[in-house]
Amino acid sequence: MDREWNDSQPIYRQLRDRVVAMILDGVLKEGDPLPSVRNVAAEYRVNPLTVLKGYQQLVDEQLVESRRGLGMFINAGARNLLLKAERQKFLAEEWPRVSATIQRLGLTAKELLNGDAARSPETSNADEEKKKP
Amino acid sequence: MDREWNDSQPIYRQLRDRVVAMILDGVLKEGDPLPSVRNVAAEYRVNPLTVLKGYQQLVDEQLVESRRGLGMFINAGARNLLLKAERQKFLAEEWPRVSATIQRLGLTAKELLNGDAARSPETSNADEEKKKP
DNA sequence: TCTAGTGTTATAGTTAACTATAACAGTAGA
């Protein structure tokens, strides 16, 4: 997980999205415990309530189950559920907007998608940065 | 312009983005006046101050000039400025995130391009490919 | 039982975004 936050979305939603990404990437498998509310809060220097709120979203989506005194655990079937739901959400809401932006900027989706397919999933970084001493 | 708002970003920023889109699309040309603060506020049922805040962003970016008593006008060179700035921002900030999501969801270029092939002049790609194994 | 780890709730305060309402300030044209 990254240690920084984006100002374009509330922290609790970004937190939710990160866990989702970890599930999809297989970093968190079904049955695994989530990092504890307190730990996450400490590590990212965020209020425990904010972390809880992010986690609660996952509970509401039935991706995660909470066991008091024990922790929060990835539900069985979570990854499949996510793949379906997130795909649909992405195609219906995000991609149309992104695609419009791409055309507006005179870029081509094809090039972006191809150029990126060659890279490893880790290297999702644009080379805007010059080397620094 | 659309009449609805997204809950994922503040209204004033969405407003700014819409004007930017209109400039890039050539709906608003250099020298043209923006729709007036009061009109927009009325049409979208939003507070005038919120509209002003969105417009002020454009002024701060030097895309728009404000003439008291007259209105706000698209600056000369605004489109060029935007193309550069927005491209860089998109490639550096948005695309990496989107691209990661695409891979995470196991979506393919083909799937994504088909949906809006109708819009893009580039995407007249009648290629055939193997169905998934 | 005690301890150290879990999730959860309570209380209270700050800030950003948005709202309603109103007034001020400048420009063009009848």
Added chain:
DNA sequence: TCTACTGTTATAGTTAACTATAACACTAGA
């Protein structure tokens, strides 16, 4: 001058997001 548009500022209130601090409730293991 009067009218009807513009942008701009002032005042004050609501809500959502986040914060700090503390306590409560539960579980596993020594």
